[in-house]
Amino acid sequence: xTVFDFFYLILLACIFLCLYRIGRGPSVPDRxxxxxxxxxxxxxFCGVLSIDTGQDFYMxxxxxxxxxxxxxxxxxxxxxxxxxxxx
Amino acid sequence: MSETAGLxxxxxxxxxxxxxxxxxxxxxxxxxxxxxxxxxxxIGTCFILLGVVVYLxxxxxxxxxxxxxxxxxxxxxxxxxxxxxxxxxxxxxxADQTVVDQYAEDLDDIREKR
Amino acid sequence: xxxxxVFFFSYIIWSLLAWPFDPATGEVFWLNIFVGLFAAGFVxxxxxxxxxxxxxxxxxxxxxxxxxxxxxxxxxYCLLANIDVMYRAIHxxxxxxxxxxxxxxxxxSNSGITALANSITLTPGTLTVDVDMENKLLYVHWINVQSxxxxxATEMIAGRFERILRRIFE
Numbered sequence: 001x002t003v004f005d006f007f008y009l010i011l012l013a014c015i016f017l018c019l020y021r022i023g024r025g026p027s028v029p030d031r032x033x034x035x036x037x038x039x040x041x042x043x044x045f046c047g048v049l050s051i052d053t054g055q056d057f058y059m060x061x062x063x064x065x066x067x068x069x070x071x072x073x074x075x076x077x078x079x080x081x082x083x084x085x086x087x
Numbered sequence: 088m089s090e091t092a093g094l095x096x097x098x099x100x101x102x103x104x105x106x107x108x109x110x111x112x113x114x115x116x117x118x119x120x121x122x123x124x125x126x127x128x129x130i131g132t133c134f135i136l137l138g139v140v141v142y143l144x145x146x147x148x149x150x151x152x153x154x155x156x157x158x159x160x161x162x163x164x165x166x167x168x169x170x171x172x173x174x175x176x177x178x179x180x181x182a183d184q185t186v187v188d189q190y191a192e193d194l195d196d197i198r199e200k201r
Numbered sequence: 202x203x204x205x206x207v208f209f210f211s212y213i214i215w216s217l218l219a220w221p222f223d224p225a226t227g228e229v230f231w232l233n234i235f236v237g238l239f240a241a242g243f244v245x246x247x248x249x250x251x252x253x254x255x256x257x258x259x260x261x262x263x264x265x266x267x268x269x270x271x272x273x274x275x276x277x278y279c280l281l282a283n284i285d286v287m288y289r290a291i292h293x294x295x296x297x298x299x300x301x302x303x304x305x306x307x308x309x310s311n312s313g314i315t316a317l318a319n320s321i322t323l324t325p326g327t328l329t330v331d332v333d334m335e336n337k338l339l340y341v342h343w344i345n346v347q348s349x350x351x352x353x354a355t356e357m358i359a360g361r362f363e364r365i366l367r368r369i370f371e
Contacts, residue, residue, distance in 0.1 A: 003094060010101045017108035021120070029117045029174035036166050037111060037124045043155060044104060044132040047139045048097065050148050059139075059151035063218075066155060070162035077169040080177050103283055110290035118342045119299055122328045123286050129323065130283050150217050164322035164329075165315075171330050171342065181299070 004052045039069030093142025100134025117174045125167040208245035267368040278324045300346040304355040
């Protein structure tokens with residue numbers, strides 16, 4: 001078991017904690033927050049993967065995931081607030 | 088040497104990430120969960136990406152992870168702000184431990200203006 | 202002028218992401234450079250008014266100097282915040298005393314208020330819930346309420362950032 005396997009185990013624990021909140025969240029905003037945080041944790045996962053493999057496309061995936069996740073959270077929040085997307 | 092330092096920084100980031108997600112499960116209402124999760128997971132992911140830079144140097148991966156770090160520091164608090172306002176306006180109850188709520192006093196004015 | 206600055210920054214970000222030189226052979230990818238110039242020009246023509254209102258601060262080197270001073274201050278409070286929140290999350294009896302308080306701000310520009318709100322969100326126990334642009338009020342969720350008075354709360358939450366942010370953005 002290398003040190004990177006240990007890192008992946010911690011990140012998987014984080015992801016399962018987020019998934020618990022997505023499944024059990026009593027209200028809709030809880031689930032949106034958990035999805036947002038899951039995206040940020042996955043960017044960290046991409047960072048660890050890019051150290052482990054030495055490939056730079058994992059970091060490109062991470063950047064794209066951060067930006068798309070941000071726009072998704074904003075859109076879901078505006079929808080929940082009951083406004084149009086222009087404001 | 089720089090490889091060991093990079094791995095230590097990544098490990099610190101992972102600890103912050105883990106306790107952020109732990110707080111996301113443990114705290115009682117949406118606002119407290121947003122606080123714990125946003126702060127700890129943002130700084131944790133920044134530490135992981137900083138560890139990538141220290142481990143690999145300013146190569147193709149290092150520059151990209153610096154850019155990802157800037158994006159995360161700018162975007163995550165903004166998303167947290169939008170979600171918490173949407174949660175309040177959509178009528179989520181505050182936790183039982185709440186001691187003061189000065190937003191409710193001005194809520195009528197704010198709704199009128201929008 | 203504003204379009205030029207936006208063009209400059211977007212082209213820098215493009216060339217950092219898609220590095221147009223082959224590190225091994227020294228070959229230059231001209232197609233990469235041209236697509237980047239085209240994309241940065243397109244962004245500058247369409248979206249320039251989204252980024253900032255006045256260009257006097259962007260070309261002023263003094264505001265970059267204050268930004269470099271702001272970074273370590275901000276990082277220090279950010280680390281304190283994280284250790285504080287970690288302690289509250291691990292503690293078996295959850296020592297929280299949450300509440301929403303009002304604070305005042307004296308910053309004028311949109312980007313300054315945005316930076317202040319983001320800094321508040323990332324620092325000890327506080328989270329910006331809403332911003333009232335007309336009356337310059339911020340509604341802040343505080344995980345451990347220490348004062349409900351508006352002036353005291355302003356000094357405790359925003360005071361340490363506002364002085365530097367005013368020099369950067371105003």
